[in-house]
Amino acid sequence: MRDDEDLTDLIRAAAGGDRRAFEDLVVRKRERVVRAAYQITGDVEDARDVAQGVFLRLWRVLQRFDLTRRFDTWLYRITVNAAIDFVRERGPKGILQPLPGDAGDRLHDPSPSADATLGVAELQRAFLRLAARLAPKQRAAFVLKEIEGLETTEVARVLGITESTVRNHLLQARRVLREGLESDYGWLIRRKSGSGQGEGS
C-alpha cells in the first residue's frame, strides 16, 4: 500500500513538471516497459527505442493521467501500442536478437543435476522465433497475460478489446506456440526425460 502511495506522489510531482520525480518514475518502471517492448518487437535496439519513446510521451501527457486509475495499465497501454505500431512500420525482422549476455543466460536450479538448468536464452530464442508467427495483438495478449502476469480483464483494458477477444487471442497464441515448441523445440520441453540439448537446433 505504501508503494502505491509513493507511486501516486511520484506521478503527481512528475505531472507538475518535477524532472527529478519523473526520472525516478522512469527508473521504477523502465524494466517492465523494456521487457514488454522487447517481447513484442523481438529486438533489443527496437525495444530500447520504443521504451524511450514511451517515456518521452509519458513526460508530455502525464498531467492528463487520472490518478484514480491504475497507472501500470495506462503505461502498458502506451507501451503495447507503441511497440505494435513500431513492428507494423518496421515489418518482419529477419535476424533474431536475444538480450545481451550479461542478462545471465541460465535460470539456475539449486540441485546439482546437470539437467536442472533451463537455458533462458534458449527459451527466449524459441519465443522470438515462434511468436513471429502470431498476429501483433495475439502476441501482445500472450506477453501481457503469460509473461507479465496480468489478469484477463486488465489485458482487455490495455489492448482496448473485449475479454472474450482476449481469450480468443490467447487460445490461438497458445496453440501456435505449443505446436511450434513440440515440433521445433522438443528437446527444450522434454529435457528432464533425457533428451539431448542440441537435438532440435
Next chain:
Amino acid sequence: MSLHVDPARFAEATGSARLEMVRHVAGCPACREAVAEHDPALLFALLAITPIPARMLDEVSSGVAAGAGRERERMPLRLAAAAAVAALALITGYATLVHREAPPEPALAAQATPPPAVPAARADVEVEPAGGVSHVVDLTVGETQVVMVYNGDLHL
C-alpha cells in the same frame, strides 16, 4: 515456496502469486516437467524473470533524460507558436464578424429603393423574332443572383 506448483493453478495465477510460482518453476525440474506436460506454451512464463541488462536500462534512462530536457527547451517556443496561432485566429474571426455585420451599402440601397418599372421599359422595347443561339452567363455574386441572357440575333 517449498511445495511443488500445481500446473493448473500456475496457468490461472496472476500478479505477485504468479511471479512467485515462476521463480519456483524456474528452479525446479519436476515442476517444469509438469508445467510442460500441462501446456508447453506455459514455459514462456519463465521469461518474466529474465533480467534486463543494467546497461540497456541505463541507456533508456539517459535517452529519456536528454529527450525530456530538449522538450523542456522547446516548450517556450511551442507556447509562443500556439499563442501566435490563437491571436491570428482571433483577429481573423473578429475581422470576419465585422465584415458580416456591415454589408456593402449598394445592397442596402437596392433593398430600400423600389426596383425600376421594368414592365414599362419592356413595353417600350420591340423584339423582332429571330432564331440563333442564346448564351446564358451566370454573374451571381454572393447571395445576389445575376443571370445575363445574350442572343446576338435578337433585334430590339
